Amino acid sequence: xxxxxxxxxxxxxxxxxxxxxxxxxxxxxxxxxxxxxxxxxxxxxxxxxxxxxxxxxxxxxxxxxxxxxxxxxxxxxxxxxxxxxxxxxxxxxxxxxxxxxxxxxxxxxxxxxxxxxxxxxxxxxxxxxxxxxxxxxxxxxxxxxxxxxxxxxxxxxxxxxxxxxxxxxxxxxxxxxxxxxxxxxxxxxxxxxxxxxxxxxxxxxxxxxxxxxxxxxxxxxxxxxxxxxxxxxxxxxxxxxxxxxxxxxxxxxxxxxxxxxxxxxxxxxxxxxxxxxxxxxxxxxxxxxxxxxxxxxxxxxxxxxxxxxxxxxxxxxxxxxxxxxx
Amino acid sequence: xxxxxxxxxxxxxxxxxxxxxxxxxxxxxxxxxxxxxxxxxxxxxxxxxxxxxxxxxxxxxxxxxxxxxxxxxxxxxxxxxxxxxxxxxxxxxxxxxxxxxxxxxxxxxxxxxxxxxxxxxxxxxxxxxxxxxxxxxxxxxxxxxxxxxxxxxxxxxxxxxxxxxxxxxxxxxxxxxxxxxxxxxxxxxxxxxxxxxxxxxxxxxxxxxxxxxxxxxxxxxxxxxxxxxxxxxxxxxxxxxxxxxxxxxxxxxxxxxxxxxxxxxxxxxxxxxxxxxxxxx
Numbered sequence: 001x002x003x004x005x006x007x008x009x010x011x012x013x014x015x016x017x018x019x020x021x022x023x024x025x026x027x028x029x030x031x032x033x034x035x036x037x038x039x040x041x042x043x044x045x046x047x048x049x050x051x052x053x054x055x056x057x058x059x060x061x062x063x064x065x066x067x068x069x070x071x072x073x074x075x076x077x078x079x080x081x082x083x084x085x086x087x088x089x090x091x092x093x094x095x096x097x098x099x100x101x102x103x104x105x106x107x108x109x110x111x112x113x114x115x116x117x118x119x120x121x122x123x124x125x126x127x128x129x130x131x132x133x134x135x136x137x138x139x140x141x142x143x144x145x146x147x148x149x150x151x152x153x154x155x156x157x158x159x160x161x162x163x164x165x166x167x168x169x170x171x172x173x174x175x176x177x178x179x180x181x182x183x184x185x186x187x188x189x190x191x192x193x194x195x196x197x198x199x200x201x202x203x204x205x206x207x208x209x210x211x212x213x214x215x216x217x218x219x220x221x222x223x224x225x226x227x228x229x230x231x232x233x234x235x236x237x238x239x240x241x242x243x244x245x246x247x248x249x250x251x252x253x254x255x256x257x258x259x260x261x262x263x264x265x266x267x268x269x270x271x272x273x274x275x276x277x278x279x280x281x282x283x284x285x286x287x288x289x290x291x292x293x294x295x296x297x298x299x300x301x302x303x304x305x306x307x308x309x310x311x312x313x314x315x316x317x318x319x320x321x322x323x324x325x326x
Numbered sequence: 327x328x329x330x331x332x333x334x335x336x337x338x339x340x341x342x343x344x345x346x347x348x349x350x351x352x353x354x355x356x357x358x359x360x361x362x363x364x365x366x367x368x369x370x371x372x373x374x375x376x377x378x379x380x381x382x383x384x385x386x387x388x389x390x391x392x393x394x395x396x397x398x399x400x401x402x403x404x405x406x407x408x409x410x411x412x413x414x415x416x417x418x419x420x421x422x423x424x425x426x427x428x429x430x431x432x433x434x435x436x437x438x439x440x441x442x443x444x445x446x447x448x449x450x451x452x453x454x455x456x457x458x459x460x461x462x463x464x465x466x467x468x469x470x471x472x473x474x475x476x477x478x479x480x481x482x483x484x485x486x487x488x489x490x491x492x493x494x495x496x497x498x499x500x501x502x503x504x505x506x507x508x509x510x511x512x513x514x515x516x517x518x519x520x521x522x523x524x525x526x527x528x529x530x531x532x533x534x535x536x537x538x539x540x541x542x543x544x545x546x547x548x549x550x551x552x553x554x555x556x557x558x559x560x561x562x563x564x565x566x567x568x569x570x571x572x573x574x575x576x577x578x579x580x581x582x583x584x585x586x587x588x589x590x591x592x593x594x595x596x597x598x599x600x601x602x603x604x605x606x607x
Contacts, residue, residue, distance in 0.1 A: 039430075040429045040430050040431050040510075041431045041432055043429060043431075043509075043510045043511075044425050044429040044430070044431030044434065045431065047421045047422065047424055047425035047429065047510070047514070048421070048422055048425045048437065049421075050417075050418040050421060050422065050477065050478045050479050051418065051421075051422040051441070051478070051479035051485070053478050054418070054475060054478025054479050054480045055440070055444075055479075057459075057478065058452070058456060058459075058475045058478065058480050059444055059447070059452065059480070061455070061459070062452045062455035062456050062459065063447075063451065063452065063455070065455040065458065065459075066451065066452070066454055066455040069454065069455065069458070074458075076458070076461060122345075122348065125341060125344065125345060126345070130341065130342070130345070131342075132342075136345050136349065137598065138590075138594055138598075139349045139352065139353060140348070140349065140352065141594075141597070141598065142353070142356075142590060143352055143353075143356075145535060145586055145590055145597070146356070146539075146583060146586060146587075148536075148539045148541075149538075149539040149541075149557065149582065149583060149586070150539075150541055150556075150557040150558075150560045150561050150579075150582070151557075151560060151579035151580070151582045151583045152579075152583075154560065154564050154575055154576075154579050155355060155356075155359050155576070155579065156355075157564075158370075158572055158576075159355055163371040165355065165358055165374055168371075168372070168373075168374040169374050172374075197352065204598050253446060253448070256448065257448045257449065257450060259450075259541075259542050260541040260542060260557075263541075264541075264561055264564070267565060268565070280450050283450055284542075284546075287453070287454050287457075288457070288546055293454055293457075293458065296454045297454050297455065300448075300450055300451040300452075300453075300454055301451070303448060303450060303451060304447070304448065304451045307446070307448060308446075311446065
């Protein structure tokens with residue numbers, strides 16, 4: 001997996017000023033290092049000391065601890081009490097947990113495709129030497145930087161409120177809107193739109209990827225009489241599949257972890273009637289609302305397993321559609 | 327490319343028209359928020375236009391003092407955490423990146439793979455046990471849980487970004503320095519770091535913006551209103567005053583976004599390069 005990720009990062013690299021060559025060292029150096037024993041162990045570990053400490057204290061330690069806590073009842077006040085599989089069993093018939101899974105899956109599988117289609121579409125429009133490219137790119141990218149903030153969540157809540165901007169605009173056409181954020185059928189949709197609004201970040205990655213496709217391919221295709229549509233389906237799309245794949249994996253992982261927007265827009269409760277109760281919101285509620293640390297740990301592990309499984313599936317299916325060159 | 331040459335003038339114009347319409351649709355909410363912050367709250371609900379009829383800055387004045395502490399108190403809290411986070415990430419991540427990019431040591435590949443794996447790790451998996459740990463250390467309601475991990479290279483993303491960059495630097499320079507008797511610490515500090523300024527700038531801008539925007543961990547670790555950061559304060563403003571003070575809420579939201587916008591204008595080059603290099607947002 002790490003290797004693939006490396007390759008993807010390398011393919012995407014823009015030309016100047018930070019060229020990113022493939023990640024392996026020339027064999028000569030490795031041979032030298034091996035022959036003379038590993039001469040750089042001490043200095044290597046010295047440079048890595050902060051990372052080692054951080055890794056042990058804030059990553060590996062907590063992962064193991066949360067595994068242990070997931071088998072206990074723990075509210076911070078008393079020492080953890082061993083429960084065995086009870087937390088996991090409780091999850092099997094916790095209707096709010098099921099609801100939160102449903103909401104999260106809906107959110108991820110609707111918003112990520114919309115976001116990526118917009119990203120690819122605008123990248124294609126921008127790719128063909130449009131004048132003012134840098135300006136357009138910045139305009140489209142700006143929302144990606146801002147969207148995670150509480151300020152934007154507040155704005156969204158107003159825009160899609162009963163008397164919000166959207167309904168004011170609808171009123172021009174004589175349509176009377178509802179309060180979109182307070183309506184169980186539409187509340188999640190406002191979050192999907194908010195995520196779609198951040199298509200600028202994957203768009204920049206697509207643009208970098210498009211630039212890597214050799215112009216000679218298009219010239220050859222044109223000589224052979226291939227039109228715009230055929231060139232798109234037979235050159236651009238196949239050549240771009242590694243980047244598409246990369247974006248799918250990253251945006252899905254990111255979407256699974258959305259929290260701030262749903263939390264702020266729903267006033268921290270995932271309402272109306274749990275329509276925006278993302279998994280992370282429910283985890284927060286159990287862990288930090290009722291300090292049910294054992295149950296929240298079990299939930300965290302299920303989230304980890306879900307993300308790992310989906311990423312694994314992504315990589316498995318990638319063999320069928322991702323084109324890694326000859 | 328070929329299409330651009332063949333495509334006529336009208337085709338170019340229609341493409342620009344489409345791009346501009348998209349841009350306006352995307353930015354309209356932001357512009358509307360800016361203009362609404364200068365309108366009295368009653369008109370926010372009647373006026374979808376972005377041209378304010380009168381300029382009224384009272385929302386900024388009233389919003390500034392609407393919470394328990396004046397708004398700059400929260401801005402300073404946020405800035406302290408963000409600046410320390412930038413310092414921490416630059417130091418610790420560049421050290422780790424140098425090791426991964428330039429040194430041969432046992433376990434390098436395994437450690438590198440572990441580092442990449444943590445990129446995929448959701449914060450939510452770690453937050454509960456981290457909270458337990460910080461509670462035992464008595465760090466809840468201090469800045470330590472938000473700052474100390476940054477000095478210990480917890481943000482693997484930036485290690486990855488810097489590794490990618492350092493691998494692209496010519497090795498001849500450090501080899502020449504080695505022949506002149508330079509140790510790795512001096513090569514790191516005197517040669518690789520100065521050459522890595524673009525990557526360091528990208529990391530600094532991203533760290534600042536992400537820390538400034540961060541809400542989840544600040545919400546969890548800072549419950550004392552005196553320590554609240556700007557996002558936590560804004561959220562409490564919204565829940566407290568609710569729908570009655572949209573104008574003030576918008577005004578303070580804009581104040582909260584302003585530094586990000588400033589970094590965006592100043593550091594766009596680094597931002598777009600950063601995502602293009604690593605593929606992350």
